[in-house]
Amino acid sequence: MTQNTSHATAKRLPNFCAGPATMPTEVLERAQADLLDWQGRGLSVMEMSHRSADYVDIAERAEAKLRQLMNIPNNYKVLFLQGGASLQFSAIPLNLLGGGTADYLNTGAWSGKATKEAQRYEALGLGKINVVASGKASNFTDVPDIKDWTLSDNAAYFHYCANETIHGLQIFQPPQVGAPLVADMSSCILSQPIDVSQFGMIYAGAQKNIGPAGLVIIIIREDLVDKASEWCPMLLNYAHQIDKESMSNTPATYSWYLAGLVFDWLEEQGGVEAIGKINEQKAKLLYDAIDNSSFYANPVANAHRSIMNIPFTLADSALDKVFLQASEQAGLLNLKGHRDVGGMRASIYNAVSLDWVSQLVDFMQEFERKHG
Numbered sequence: 001m002t003q004n005t006s007h008a009t010a011k012r013l014p015n016f017c018a019g020p021a022t023m024p025t026e027v028l029e030r031a032q033a034d035l036l037d038w039q040g041r042g043l044s045v046m047e048m049s050h051r052s053a054d055y056v057d058i059a060e061r062a063e064a065k066l067r068q069l070m071n072i073p074n075n076y077k078v079l080f081l082q083g084g085a086s087l088q089f090s091a092i093p094l095n096l097l098g099g100g101t102a103d104y105l106n107t108g109a110w111s112g113k114a115t116k117e118a119q120r121y122e123a124l125g126l127g128k129i130n131v132v133a134s135g136k137a138s139n140f141t142d143v144p145d146i147k148d149w150t151l152s153d154n155a156a157y158f159h160y161c162a163n164e165t166i167h168g169l170q171i172f173q174p175p176q177v178g179a180p181l182v183a184d185m186s187s188c189i190l191s192q193p194i195d196v197s198q199f200g201m202i203y204a205g206a207q208k209n210i211g212p213a214g215l216v217i218i219i220i221r222e223d224l225v226d227k228a229s230e231w232c233p234m235l236l237n238y239a240h241q242i243d244k245e246s247m248s249n250t251p252a253t254y255s256w257y258l259a260g261l262v263f264d265w266l267e268e269q270g271g272v273e274a275i276g277k278i279n280e281q282k283a284k285l286l287y288d289a290i291d292n293s294s295f296y297a298n299p300v301a302n303a304h305r306s307i308m309n310i311p312f313t314l315a316d317s318a319l320d321k322v323f324l325q326a327s328e329q330a331g332l333l334n335l336k337g338h339r340d341v342g343g344m345r346a347s348i349y350n351a352v353s354l355d356w357v358s359q360l361v362d363f364m365q366e367f368e369r370k371h372g
């Protein structure tokens with residue numbers, strides 16, 4: 001093989017994939033430079049023992065950088081585990097239910113799946129799962145009014161999904177319900193500033209805004225971790241994983257390393273507040289393009305329109321295929337909507353630039369001129 005790996009020739013197309021999502025090019029370049037020989041040690045990060053001093057340093061730096069970016073208080077623990085966000089749907093009730101009742105808000109596909117998993121433990125007698133409200137009546141285009149939620153007294157926790165990736169529905173303010181909030185932030189973590197101290201637990205699969213798949217990050221208030229059921233598998237037990245510093249077994253070492261590089265990159269962009277402003281601009285550009293045309297539409301209630309995942313439909317759905325073919329030909333990747341919702345979806349995570357979004361908007365306007 002010749003050494004023709006120059007980045008100058010690498011083609012990087014605008015990628016709007018919902019997940020695994022596009023990574024910052026600078027991060028991939030850094031990883032490429034380090035791939036064969038990390039910092040002159042003569043081996044790749046993926047070939048290191050997770051117990052080695054070098055790797056432990058990589059892991060600790062990633063955590064420290066995340067703590068700094070999110071301003072995570074000292075009484076919160078951070079875990080880097082495997083199994084994606086979905087395995088947490090099972091881990092959460094096993095760790096936090098403690099024989100009590102948990103409240104679940106159903107606002108779409110992901111919170112629905114989390115609820116279903118939790119309900120398995122109700123069937124086993126480990127506690128009760130109470131669905132406080134469902135957005136199904138609105139086809140998950142709106143969040144039911146908090147006045148209509150049937151909250152339990154003394155819930156062990158309140159679970160919700162802060163950003164429904166499939167439906168493009170976001171809950172921007174943490175619900176004020178009393179119980180410790182457990183939030184699935186897989187598709188919105190690090191996209192804008194949040195106050196971690198308002199949450200009991202935050203979790204996020206990595207492959208949207210953090211890094212490659214194979215990693216889930218958990219941020220949990222330390223007083224919540226002592227209630228695990230005796231049935232909780234060791235690898236899912238938060239207290240155990242805290243004790244083992246996420247290394248009860250071999251962690252997803254390379255994904256963890258790449259997550260650290262993404263955190264460094266985010267800091268170089270000015271941190272979460274700075275990227276949050278860009279994210280708002282990107283979302284506004286795209287929503288304005290949709291709203292200012294009668295050719296495109298987005299059904300989500302204004303107050304809950306996601307700034308990360310923007311589904312849209314065409315006035316004539318017979319044109320969907322044409323749109324997807326033409327956009328791909330124009331070098332705009334992965335705009336097909338989720339099969340549950342149909343139409344198109346643009347996921348515009350941190351690593352999707354404002355320039356990519358304006359290329360998409362230009363394409364949409366051109367397409368409308370041709371076919372509208």
Ligand SMILES: *Cc1c(COP(=O)(O)O)cnc(C)c1O
Nearest residue numbers: 084085086110163165186187205
């Ligand atoms: C992608 C996603 C998940 C599932 O993540 P996995 O890592 O595939 O388990 C869960 N919740 C939300 C909000 C997501 O966007």
